[in-house]
Amino acid sequence: MTTGFSEPNFSHVAAGHAVPVQGPLGSVLFAGCPDLIGTPFSYAREEEIYGEGEDAEFVYKVVSGAVRTHKVLSDGRRQITGFHLPGDLFGFEQDETHRHSAEALSDTKLLIFRRRQVERAANHRAEVACQLWGMATKSLRLAQDLTLLLGRRSAQERVASFLMEVDERLGGNGTFTLPMTRRDIADYLGLTIETVSRTLSQLSDEGALQRVGGRQISLRRAHLRRLVED
Amino acid sequence: MTTGFSEPNFSHVAAGHAVPVQGPLGSVLFAGCPDLIGTPFSYAREEEIYGEGEDAEFVYKVVSGAVRTHKVLSDGRRQITGFHLPGDLFGFEQDETHRHSAEALSDTKLLIFRRRQVERAANHRAEVACQLWGMATKSLRLAQDLTLLLGRRSAQERVASFLMEVDERLGGNGTFTLPMTRRDIADYLGLTIETVSRTLSQLSDEGALQRVGGRQISLRRAHLRRLVED
């Protein structure tokens, strides 16, 4: 099942992390709209891209690196609503302000678009509006998958499901390095870092995966799949 | 319980009531597109509108009544992903099949649109595509709010937040009758019916609300608001 990574939002864009980064002028985002050329921009690890409540002036597309978007309560509880990898578009809002925050997981390159320009293009070109509609629909489906995960799945199911999703997004060969900390994982899965850590140890003991250090993981996918059957 | 299987007999209904189309909220859906006239259709309480995995041939707009959409796991665990009230559009998918099920909470009237027709209209008219984009974005925002609720809020916060949301969507005067069962509430909030019931009793004991029978509720909104501050 899906754990809510936002996937590349336009099917004609090459899928996965191995997207060849086209030069800023070669971006196929909003193809056919030469006026919608994104501006390249770089962010350092843990750098904030925008904060909740700020004016939503720009829209962002990941070129390389990774981004998380999240919401926070006043007492510090945090819920990550999505991880965004190369090819993903994020930061769109209906209102004038962002309803969540966005930060770079690692050193990250983005393309930035002026929201007003994108909206104007959508108003005039059905093709662009349909792309945006499709993007929103896809994000919605991912959010609803996450809803099921958070509302009805155990800690073990959440972690197993998460690992399989990461594997898929990062190449799907069963071996990868987690690009985020335990805290990010916990705040995405609605758990604590201790529960995430314990669950990983338990999965390792059961032979569902092998670990090298904290981040590098090899999955036994058949084993994991049995744990999250729906 | 539902015995009647809803099989939208299109031509029959269309013949019966070819009616001008306008939502009760006054919004005209797909204005300026006379070819996008929805067909009225009625569903009984608890009747299935469509099921997970079925072909997504139609899109639906609520005229009166209420609808729930949900996902289920093979062992019966259920997560309601949304309640849809008059004016809401639901049932749109990116793929060819529905990723969740939809049922009528109470006797419900809908407008049914052929998905292909809507998509064709969106492809030609930026105005229509923008409407669809806006509705999808609104649903997305609600889904992300639910994500935070499920991932990081206590049972009391979930129930209190839910009650305020229902109040708002049902007029916002603080007194209303819940249109759904405890099971629906529980499956929406990621809790059990016992926990929902106990939490309601507790809120009542604390003076945060008053109850008449099982469904009718008067909120002390100032009190409730303190419980869900973010």
Add this chain to the structure above:
DNA sequence: CGCGTCTTTGACGTCTCTCAACAGGAGTGG
């Protein structure tokens, strides 16, 4: 009135959280 469904309440179990200590790496400076 009788029956089924929905809701409430109680007793108990358990999964996850909280609090706390410790281990392993990476970076820094002596």
Add this chain to the structure above:
DNA sequence: CCACTCCTGTTGAGAGACGTCAAAGACGCG
């Protein structure tokens, strides 16, 4: 090269919130 610190991750013990199981009350409907 080693000592030190910071940061992330792991593990343990105990607590607490919510779930499970069970029974009884409330409500609606034929």
